[in-house]
Amino acid sequence: MLEVxxxxxxxxxxxxxxxxxxxxxQRGSLAIVGESGSGKTTTARMIAGLETASGGHILVxxxxxxxxxxxxxxxxxxxxxxxxxxxxxxQMVFQDPYSSLDRRQRVGAAVAEAVALHQRLPADxxxxxxxxxxxxxxxxxxxxxxxxxxxxxxxxxxxxxxxxLAAEPQILILDEAxxxxxxxxxxxxxxLLADIRARTGTALLFITHDLGAVRHISDDMLVMQAGKIVExxxxxxxxxxxxxxxxxxxxxxxxxxxxxxxxxxDPAAAARLP
Amino acid sequence: xxxxLFARTASKPRAGRPRDRVTLAAGCVVGLFxxxxxxxxxxxxxxxxxxxxxxxxxxxxxxHLLGTxxxxxxxxxxxxxxxxxSLAAPAVxxxxxxxxxxLLALVAAWFGGWLDRFVSGALDVVFGFPGLIMAVLVAAVFxxxxxxxxxxxxxxxxxxxTRVVRSAAIKERNLPYVSALQLLGAPTARIWLRHLxxxxxxxxxxxxxxxxGYALLDVAAISFLGLGSQPPDPEWGLMVANGxxxxxxxxxxxxxxxxxxxxxxxVAFNLLGTGLSRRLLGEQA
Ligand SMILES: Nc1ncnc2c1ncn2[C@@H]1O[C@H](COP(=O)(O)OP(=O)(O)O)[C@@H](O)[C@H]1O
Ligand SMILES: [Mg+2]
Numbered sequence: 153m154l155e156v157x158x159x160x161x162x163x164x165x166x167x168x169x170x171x172x173x174x175x176x177x178q179r180g181s182l183a184i185v186g187e188s189g190s191g192k193t194t195t196a197r198m199i200a201g202l203e204t205a206s207g208g209h210i211l212v213x214x215x216x217x218x219x220x221x222x223x224x225x226x227x228x229x230x231x232x233x234x235x236x237x238x239x240x241x242x243q244m245v246f247q248d249p250y251s252s253l254d255r256r257q258r259v260g261a262a263v264a265e266a267v268a269l270h271q272r273l274p275a276d277x278x279x280x281x282x283x284x285x286x287x288x289x290x291x292x293x294x295x296x297x298x299x300x301x302x303x304x305x306x307x308x309x310x311x312x313x314x315x316x317l318a319a320e321p322q323i324l325i326l327d328e329a330x331x332x333x334x335x336x337x338x339x340x341x342x343x344l345l346a347d348i349r350a351r352t353g354t355a356l357l358f359i360t361h362d363l364g365a366v367r368h369i370s371d372d373m374l375v376m377q378a379g380k381i382v383e384x385x386x387x388x389x390x391x392x393x394x395x396x397x398x399x400x401x402x403x404x405x406x407x408x409x410x411x412x413x414x415x416x417x418d419p420a421a422a423a424r425l426p
Numbered sequence: 427x428x429x430x431l432f433a434r435t436a437s438k439p440r441a442g443r444p445r446d447r448v449t450l451a452a453g454c455v456v457g458l459f460x461x462x463x464x465x466x467x468x469x470x471x472x473x474x475x476x477x478x479x480x481x482x483x484x485x486x487x488x489x490h491l492l493g494t495x496x497x498x499x500x501x502x503x504x505x506x507x508x509x510x511x512s513l514a515a516p517a518v519x520x521x522x523x524x525x526x527x528x529l530l531a532l533v534a535a536w537f538g539g540w541l542d543r544f545v546s547g548a549l550d551v552v553f554g555f556p557g558l559i560m561a562v563l564v565a566a567v568f569x570x571x572x573x574x575x576x577x578x579x580x581x582x583x584x585x586x587x588t589r590v591v592r593s594a595a596i597k598e599r600n601l602p603y604v605s606a607l608q609l610l611g612a613p614t615a616r617i618w619l620r621h622l623x624x625x626x627x628x629x630x631x632x633x634x635x636x637x638x639g640y641a642l643l644d645v646a647a648i649s650f651l652g653l654g655s656q657p658p659d660p661e662w663g664l665m666v667a668n669g670x671x672x673x674x675x676x677x678x679x680x681x682x683x684x685x686x687x688x689x690x691x692x693v694a695f696n697l698l699g700t701g702l703s704r705r706l707l708g709e710q711a
Contacts (some may be wrong), residue, residue, distance in 0.1 A: 202605050219558065236611030244609055246602035254603045254621050265620075266610050319610055 153178045153355060154199070154242075154323055159208035161194050168194045170379040172208070176323065181349060181356040183366040183387065185402065186376035192359045193247075196327045197375070200244045200358070200419060212241045212322065234321075243316035246364075246418040247328040253300040259311045260286065260296035266318035288351075289344060293418040306337035310344070317348065324348075325357040329364065342369050363406045367391065375399045440457045450702025455694035462509040472500035474507035481515035483677035495665075495680040496672050505687055508660035513656070515572050516641035524634045525531040527587035528626070532618060534588075534596035546592070549585040558584025558644050565653035569704070572655060575648045579641060587633050594629050598622055636699030639692040646688050662688050 154176040154313040161169040167192040176182045184192050191208065197203040199210055201217065210217050217238060230238070246252045264282045267273070273281060286296050301307055309329055316324055326345070330338040336417060349356055358369050366373050366387055373390055375383040384397040396398045404413055450604035462469070472490075478498030485493050492501040534545040560582055561575035568574040598604070599622065607617050646663030648654040657668070662684040669680025 197605075200609055202608065232611060232613050235608075238610040239609055242609070244606070246605065248602060251601040252603055252606065254625070256624055257621075265612070269610050269612055315606065315610070415642075 153180075153356070155209070155211040156195075156199065157209040157211070157387065159198060159210065160206045161191070161198060161203065162206045168230055168379050169198070169205075172379075172381055172382065174374055174381070176355050176357060178322075179349065179353045179355055180372070181353075181358060181370045183358045183360060183370035183373040184376060185360060185363060185366060185373055187361055187402070189374040191379040192329055192361075192376055195245065196357070198357055200242050200325055201238060202244075203407040209245075217241070239319045240321060242323045242325060243319050243321035244325040244327060245309065245312045245316055247331055250300075250334055253308055253315075255300055258297055258299055259291065259303065262311065263296075263314050263318055265415065266315045270319050276278040279407070281318075285317055286311075288317065288348065289293065289314045299394070304337075305333050306341060309333065309341055313341075313344070317352070317354070320352075321354060323355045323357060325359065327359045328361065329365070331362065338365065345369060358403040363391070363402055373417050375402065444677070445701065445704070448697055448703070452694045452697035452701060454700050455690060459509055459513065459691055459694075462506055462512075463513045466506045466509045468677065470500075470506050472503040474503045474660050475499065483672060483675070483679075485679075492683055493677075493679045495669065496677070501679060501683055504660035504665065505683055508662050508665065508684075509687075511655055511659055511661040512646065512663070512688070515576050515645040516578050516638055519579045519583055519641040519645070520634050520638050523583035523637070524587050524630060526580075527584050528591050528623075528630055530584070531588045531591035531595050532622065532626075532674035534592050536614075536618075537597050537620075544591075549588055553580060553585035553589075555582065558647060561644065561648055562651065562653060565648060570653050570656060572645070572648075575645065575654055579644055583637055585640060586637060587630070590628060590633055591630060594626055595622065597707070598625055630700075632699055632703040632706060635695055635702060639695035639699070642695070643688065643692050 156175070157173050159169055159172040160167070172191075172195055173183065184195065186192050188232075194203060198205045201258060223294065253259065257265075260282055263285055265326070267278060267281050271281070282296070283293075286292075291307060291310055291314065295303060295307055297313075298310070303311065312329075313324075320392060324345075330341050333341065345356060345358075346369060348354060356369065358366070370387050372385065373387045374381050374385075374389070375396065377398045378397075383390055383399045390399065391403060394403055476499060476663065478494065481490075481494055481498040482496055483494065484490055484498070487493070490500050490502070492505070495501055495504070530545055530549075534542040557579055561578040564574040564578045565571070604617060604621065607621065645654060646661075646666070649661050649663030650667045652664075655664045657664065665684035666681045666688070669682070669684065671680070672678065673681055
């Protein structure tokens with residue numbers, strides 16, 4: 153459904169993303185892994201349309217929305233209808249839970265604003281839709297009426313996920329969306345995302361520097377180093393039998409490959425800890 | 427997480443601290459003068475321009491609480507009636523420069539690139555000109571009266587507000603919630619009006635408050651030089667100038683009280699501005 157071909161981004165002389173090619177099938181879940189500075193965020197922002205690519209193609213269901221798109225070629229701005237249509241293709245959740253929401257806007261209002269941008273609904277149905285979305289991510293009425301500063305990091309990311317889902321996107325990009333959270337909260341959000349994928353069929357592009365999380369959320373993964381893809385394949389295969397030395401190094405740097413936070417409670421696992 | 431909690435408890439100023447009482451007092455003084463600017467002409471005990479040749483340079487008395495000036499006019503009435511003239515011109519200067527400056531700052535921050543460089547460069551040039559001297563020059567060219575100096579000062583105050591708001595707007599614009607709104611397809615106008623501007627509002631208010639004191643001082647200086655308000659207006663800067671010859675005659679009250687009024691209002695606006703900045707922007711000043 154999503155096809156990225158030869159994607160490239162230059163900042164001046166510096167090549168941040170170099171010849172990145174992959175595809176994400178419908179209902180699929182692909183992880184992009186790489187250490188900080190490897191070009192993951194830049195790739196995500198180009199796919200979402202927040203950054204202009206220097207070259208390559210981004211296609212959603214065969215339709216160009218990257219540098220080859222006619223308006224981008226002519227350096228024209230998108231019409232607002234087109235922008236909303238793009239919003240129904242791809243949404244994104246960002247790394248920093250503290251600035252992902254407008255600090256002056258109540259959580260329910262933020263989700264309502266997102267819904268209203270995509271569906272013309274009478275007030276009662278809008279309210280019902282907002283409640284449904286918040287319920288899906290596990291937020292209650294009290295949290296909906298709260299300002300972001302009254303919520304924990306995990307709750308804010310849930311709110312950001314609900315807001316993204318308001319557009320009913322085909323693809324949800326998560327750029328280190330759980331990296332700033334406590335380990336047990338990370339596991340909750342990962343479970344929530346797996347659940348959402350199963351219920352709504354939203355494809356996930358899961359960006360992380362944490363190999364541990366990948367196994368639980370993604371079918372396939374690709375490994376980026378210095379802007380290039382160095383390894384690409386099913387998660388189990390890559391983790392079990394990494395081909396590229398960089399991938400091996402990444403795997404070696406995780407203390408226990410394939411941990412789940414729950415295992416901390418397991419006495420056998422606890423005994424193995426130093 | 428812990429640092430956020432700590433910051434919340436540490437930055438929340440409790441009411442009743444000395445610094446907050448100063449801010450409150452400054453706010454009351456500002457409020458009083460704004461009230462006088464609006465209602466002053468209805469409250470004056472005497473007609474502010476009524477001369478009394480038999481009662482010049484009178485000292486304080488029951489009928490003239492602050493005494494009279496060189497023409498026997500009641501000083502208290504003139505000070506009260508002059509509040510409007512003294513505050514209106516700086517209010518226009520601040521309203522124009524704040525509105526235009528905020529708009530320029532948002533445009534520069536939002537579009538970036540050459541537009542940002544152009545705005546910043548142009549403002550650097552304007553900033554290079556001393557505002558008061560420019561205001562005096564245009565008054566000299568276009569004749570006395572407040573219109574030309576107010577226009578000149580509005581332009582001169584632009585860089586101050588624009589610079590501060592621009593750097594805050596760049597930070598705000600780069601927050602992920604703005605990207606999220608763009609991804610949802612929110613119209614740019616909506617992002618500006620419903621999100622960016624309200625979030626920048628406290629900063630704009632603080633800048634406008636502090637700027638007001640300085641603008642008032644500049645306008646008073648222009649009138650003091652005889653290039654702004656004209657006699658017999660009871661504008662404070664003009665009153666300071668009018669009273670100056672009488673100081674040597676042993677009757678300093680006109681210059682003294684008008685000068686004190688200017689001082690009080692300028693200090694009050696400055697203290698209110700810094701207090702608001704501490705409260706609204708959480709500065710640990
Ligand atoms: N706006 C920019 N201007 C210049 N360099 C940038 C910009 N954004 C990212 N970079 C550079 O591109 C590289 C990749 O960054 P990024 O995509 O954020 O990596 P990651 O998300 O994998 O940590 C980094 O070296 C970063 O410094
Ligand atoms: Mg990143």
